[in-house]
Amino acid sequence: MPSKRKDEPGFSRRTFLKTVGAGGVAVGVIVPADVAEAQGTARALGPGPVPVQLNVNGRAHKLEVEPRVTLLDALRTRLDITGVKRVCDRGACGACTMMMDGKTIYSCSTLAIEAQGKTIRTVESLTQGTVLHPVQQAFCDRDGLMCGFCTPGFVMATVALLEQNPKPTAEQARKALDGNICRCGTYVRVLEAALNTSARGPRAALEGSAEGAAARERAGVGPREQGKDARRG
Amino acid sequence: MPAVAKQQQQQPPAQTPPAQPQPPAQAAPPQFPAATTARWPAPADRAHIGKSIKRLDGPDKATGRAKYTYDIIRPGMLYARLLDSPHPSARVRSIDLSAAEKLPGVRAAIALKGPDNPATSKVMYQGEEVAAVAAISEEVAQDAIRLIKVDYEVLPHLATVEQSMRPEAPLVFEKGNTREPTLQQDGDLEAGFKAAAHIVEGLYSTQVQTHTSLETHGGICEWNGENLTAWVSTQAVHATREGTARALNIPQTNVRVITDYMGGGFGSKLGGDVQVVICARLAKLANAPVKLLLDRKEEHLVTGNRPSAFAKIRAAVDANGKLLAIDAETWGTGGAGQGSNFPVPYQVYVFSSRRQRHKDVYINAGPQRAFRAPGHPQSCFVTEIVMDELADRLRLDPLELRLRNLPPEAENAQWERYFKMGAEQIGWSKRHPTGDSVTGPIKRGMGCAANRWGGSGTNRSRAACQIHPDGGVVMQVGTQDIGTGTRTLVAIVTAETMGLPIESVRAAIGDTNYPWAPGSGGSVTAPSVTSIVRVAGDAALQQLFAKVAPALKVADPSTLVARDGRVHVASDPKTGMTWKEACKLIGTDPIDAPATWQTGLSATGTSGVQFADVEVDIETGVTRVKRIVCVQDCGMIVDKLTAESQCYGGIIMGLGFALFENRILDRNTAQMVNPNMEWYLVPGMSDIPQIDVTLVDQPTRGVIGLGEPPVISTAAAVGNAVANAIGARVRTLPLTPAAVLSALERERAGGTL
Numbered sequence: 001m002p003s004k005r006k007d008e009p010g011f012s013r014r015t016f017l018k019t020v021g022a023g024g025v026a027v028g029v030i031v032p033a034d035v036a037e038a039q040g041t042a043r044a045l046g047p048g049p050v051p052v053q054l055n056v057n058g059r060a061h062k063l064e065v066e067p068r069v070t071l072l073d074a075l076r077t078r079l080d081i082t083g084v085k086r087v088c089d090r091g092a093c094g095a096c097t098m099m100m101d102g103k104t105i106y107s108c109s110t111l112a113i114e115a116q117g118k119t120i121r122t123v124e125s126l127t128q129g130t131v132l133h134p135v136q137q138a139f140c141d142r143d144g145l146m147c148g149f150c151t152p153g154f155v156m157a158t159v160a161l162l163e164q165n166p167k168p169t170a171e172q173a174r175k176a177l178d179g180n181i182c183r184c185g186t187y188v189r190v191l192e193a194a195l196n197t198s199a200r201g202p203r204a205a206l207e208g209s210a211e212g213a214a215a216r217e218r219a220g221v222g223p224r225e226q227g228k229d230a231r232r233g
Numbered sequence: 234m235p236a237v238a239k240q241q242q243q244q245p246p247a248q249t250p251p252a253q254p255q256p257p258a259q260a261a262p263p264q265f266p267a268a269t270t271a272r273w274p275a276p277a278d279r280a281h282i283g284k285s286i287k288r289l290d291g292p293d294k295a296t297g298r299a300k301y302t303y304d305i306i307r308p309g310m311l312y313a314r315l316l317d318s319p320h321p322s323a324r325v326r327s328i329d330l331s332a333a334e335k336l337p338g339v340r341a342a343i344a345l346k347g348p349d350n351p352a353t354s355k356v357m358y359q360g361e362e363v364a365a366v367a368a369i370s371e372e373v374a375q376d377a378i379r380l381i382k383v384d385y386e387v388l389p390h391l392a393t394v395e396q397s398m399r400p401e402a403p404l405v406f407e408k409g410n411t412r413e414p415t416l417q418q419d420g421d422l423e424a425g426f427k428a429a430a431h432i433v434e435g436l437y438s439t440q441v442q443t444h445t446s447l448e449t450h451g452g453i454c455e456w457n458g459e460n461l462t463a464w465v466s467t468q469a470v471h472a473t474r475e476g477t478a479r480a481l482n483i484p485q486t487n488v489r490v491i492t493d494y495m496g497g498g499f500g501s502k503l504g505g506d507v508q509v510v511i512c513a514r515l516a517k518l519a520n521a522p523v524k525l526l527l528d529r530k531e532e533h534l535v536t537g538n539r540p541s542a543f544a545k546i547r548a549a550v551d552a553n554g555k556l557l558a559i560d561a562e563t564w565g566t567g568g569a570g571q572g573s574n575f576p577v578p579y580q581v582y583v584f585s586s587r588r589q590r591h592k593d594v595y596i597n598a599g600p601q602r603a604f605r606a607p608g609h610p611q612s613c614f615v616t617e618i619v620m621d622e623l624a625d626r627l628r629l630d631p632l633e634l635r636l637r638n639l640p641p642e643a644e645n646a647q648w649e650r651y652f653k654m655g656a657e658q659i660g661w662s663k664r665h666p667t668g669d670s671v672t673g674p675i676k677r678g679m680g681c682a683a684n685r686w687g688g689s690g691t692n693r694s695r696a697a698c699q700i701h702p703d704g705g706v707v708m709q710v711g712t713q714d715i716g717t718g719t720r721t722l723v724a725i726v727t728a729e730t731m732g733l734p735i736e737s738v739r740a741a742i743g744d745t746n747y748p749w750a751p752g753s754g755g756s757v758t759a760p761s762v763t764s765i766v767r768v769a770g771d772a773a774l775q776q777l778f779a780k781v782a783p784a785l786k787v788a789d790p791s792t793l794v795a796r797d798g799r800v801h802v803a804s805d806p807k808t809g810m811t812w813k814e815a816c817k818l819i820g821t822d823p824i825d826a827p828a829t830w831q832t833g834l835s836a837t838g839t840s841g842v843q844f845a846d847v848e849v850d851i852e853t854g855v856t857r858v859k860r861i862v863c864v865q866d867c868g869m870i871v872d873k874l875t876a877e878s879q880c881y882g883g884i885i886m887g888l889g890f891a892l893f894e895n896r897i898l899d900r901n902t903a904q905m906v907n908p909n910m911e912w913y914l915v916p917g918m919s920d921i922p923q924i925d926v927t928l929v930d931q932p933t934r935g936v937i938g939l940g941e942p943p944v945i946s947t948a949a950a951v952g953n954a955v956a957n958a959i960g961a962r963v964r965t966l967p968l969t970p971a972a973v974l975s976a977l978e979r980e981r982a983g984g985t986l
């Protein structure tokens with residue numbers, strides 16, 4: 001998978017919870033270094049609501065949430081951006097997958113305050129009007145979804161994969177999607193969808209996006225060969 | 234669970250092997266007078282039915298637009314959390330809510346247990362609800378929960394079936410820690426064992442599996458005076474209305490339940506759940522809408538599971554491979570006060586005689602609920618492993634032993650044919666005898682198993698179809714789509730009936746304001762819903778024909794048909810008019826046709842087989858399933874695409890049961906040690922083998938449900954394949970590396986085969 005930032009140093013929800021402990025109702029939070037730097041001073045935040053600015057799907061949102069609120073909960077309960085879901089709530093199932101600065105993250109295990117200054121993309125960013133993103137279309141065509149609760153997370157993980165590696169092998173796709181759990185058992189057709197999207201090559205939407213270009217640059221993937229566009233589905 | 238009882242009644246009696254107990258006969262369905270007799274169109278005339286049709290709500294789900302209960306935010310909505318018992322067995326002496334109530338942002342707090350009422354003073358399992366709070370945010374609600382003070386008198390508990398069955402065990406359950414055994418017996422057991430050429434004896438067991446629905450249990454409750462609207466994650470909107478109204482002691486007519494989208498249930502969401510009742514009480518007290526959905530740990534602890542199964546077996550076969558007798562002492566636990574029954578033998582193969590004594594054992598753990606094919610996977614695993622062991626004793630191909638002991642072939646008993654198809658696909662002829670002789674640690678093996686299911690329609694189903702003067706068609710039916718594709722099936726059948734494209738009809742489901750339909754359990758949904766939708770659509774169409782006939786100067790409206798967007802005389806497609814023109818003749822009021830049940834559109838009884846090809850590393854004990862071959866029928870296929878998905882899904886859930894899933898309780902504390910998704914392991918992408926599904930269409934039969942059959946045989950087939958690979962028999966599930974290595978160890982020490 002494009003790395004889930006699980007091992008990224010800095011401020012994780014897990015370490016936060018550890019610090020706070022079981023009775024941590026009224027404990028302040030030290031601002032992550034980069035945020036503090038941006039604000040020119042290191043100071044404790046909370047325990048009450050603090051102003052948070054989030055850049056989600058190209059729009060700036062200002063909200064007030066307690067420092068302990070996750071990015072997922074901030075988006076779902078404060079901004080009504082409910083496409084991705086909370087399922088395991090501890091970074092094990094991928095239903096909450098979003099992209100932060102082009103990389104997938106478990107948004108249930110990312111604090112809203114640490115997402116400030118980053119570019120956040122959710123499943124809601126993919127659809128243009130009523131036109132589905134090629135990955136979404138492939139999920140529908142291949143029946144890569146049943147109850148659909150895990151689907152937005154899977155779609156995000158697949159989009160991230162294809163933005164970095166437009167032509168994954170089955171093994172690469174499996175590995176990239178191993179961070180997501182489906183209980184209905186759609187895996188066979190999710191994999192078909194992931195491979196089918198790339199095989200058919202309808203990735204203009206992916207390649208046209210600034211995020212996609214940046215992701216490919218990071219991943220060292222060059223521009224696509226000529227002639228593939230002819231096969232756009 | 235009601236769904237279980239219902240299902241057992243729906244076993245096809247005609248195909249039940251004679252030596253085995255007949256299920257109680259189902260009362261003859263009442264015959265309702267029908268204006269018309271609806272039938273399925275002839276296979277050649279079907280525009281949509283039986284084709285691969287994409288699910289209608291795919292785009293809504295893939296874009297995140299679909300609003301699940303979890304996603305709905307009502308104006309002024311509060312968030313609720315529960316205080317769960319940390320103890321598996323305790324008496325609540327007192328609950329002090331005062332500190333929680335004083336926390337800013339808290340709007341309601343209630344005690345759910347207490348010393349005053351003996352019925353509610355005890356908790357019997359970890360996670361049982363003790364108190365609840367509603368507050369302006371989930372975080373505040375969680376803080377308030379921490380402020381509640383509960384004084385528990387901790388009581389003795391039972392964490393395992395072994396502890397409960399010990400004679401010196403403390404009496405934890407008032408009516409006894411185990412239930413009086415039930416006895417079922419048919420045929421002359423003694424004669425069977427006397428005539429035996431070989432006898433196999435062993436202890437077989439399967440684990441507790443939790444449903445692990447991705448959307449947890451719960452809902453949103455909003456009162457308007459005495460009327461309650463509840464958005465609930467449920468697989469039975471009508472049963473949820475009944476259960477909630479009963480628990481709140483209010484009229485059912487005051488309750489409306491809505492389930493537009495729901496994130497999985499698998500049998501655990503079939504009725505009025507306690508979470509919704511608590512949510513409604515909080516909403517009433519706070520005078521505001523309240524959302525209460527469980528967290529992941531609570532979901533594992535309290536919302537049901539598949540009971541464990543233990544079976545001490547003695548089975549006899551004669552020299553010709555005829556199954557003579559099976560004697561089973563079985564037990565298992567469905568947690569606190571719940572049953573755990575499963576039939577032995579699995580009712581596919583014919584044994585001349587059988588006896589089963591079953592005992593329910595209670596432990597202090599969350600109660601079981603119906604779980605996708607209740608009883609069947611356990612029963613299938615035990616029986617199919619015994620079958621392979623008998624075949625090994627006979628030095629007979631296990632497939633051949635199966636073929637010699639099947640009931641006569643019938644529409645709903647096609648195992649012989651399917652076994653041969655599956656064997657061909659997986660290359661069974663290349664299967665080696667038990668124990669792969671290849672050098673090196675990686676051993677390869679194959680196994681197989683059969684399944685059966687009832688899955689017929691429910692005659693209480695209702696629907697109503699409206700045709701509007703502008704040509705619009707709405708089919709209302711109070712079912713719900715739990716991910717199987719029910720919404721799409723409703724649209725397919727409606728469109729087929731009206732001769733319209735699927736996109737131009739509306740399937741109105743997931744609301745108790747629509748006519749009654751059964752809960753999505755027992756694989757009854759597809760047969761119930763497609764049948765009643767066909768009847769309602771047909772009734773509405775007949776009304777339309779009556780309006781159109783005079784305009785077309787046709788004396789007999791029954792000579793008209795609706796096809797390809799036109800209404801015309803059947804024999805002359807060139808006459809007639811477009812659908813829109815026809816509907817203009819309706820006048821101002823839409824046609825509204827209610828429907829009552831008609832028999833003959835659904836059927837009963839599926840057959841299926843599965844084959845597994847596995848690799849086992851005898852140094853690490855790790856099993857990798859390489860391939861599953863599935864041959865399955867479900868009567869008349871309505872949507873091939875979503876039906877195949879049911880098979881994939883069932884097999885994958887069966888792989889979880891075979892290899893990974895296990896609810897583990899600490900034997901000393903009765904605490905679940907893996908109430909999460911990193912240690913309760915469900916299959917992930919890299920665990921999925923090549924899966925080949927062959928769906929056998931039976932286009933001249935009625936519709937039968939398919940949700941359950943594909944989950945039944947996977948673990949049994951994998952279990953047999955593992956033994957075939959390593960030459961040692963693993964008689965327990967899941968087939969963990971530890972279980973495999975210990976079977977190998979026992980084999981070296983004297984034999985497991």
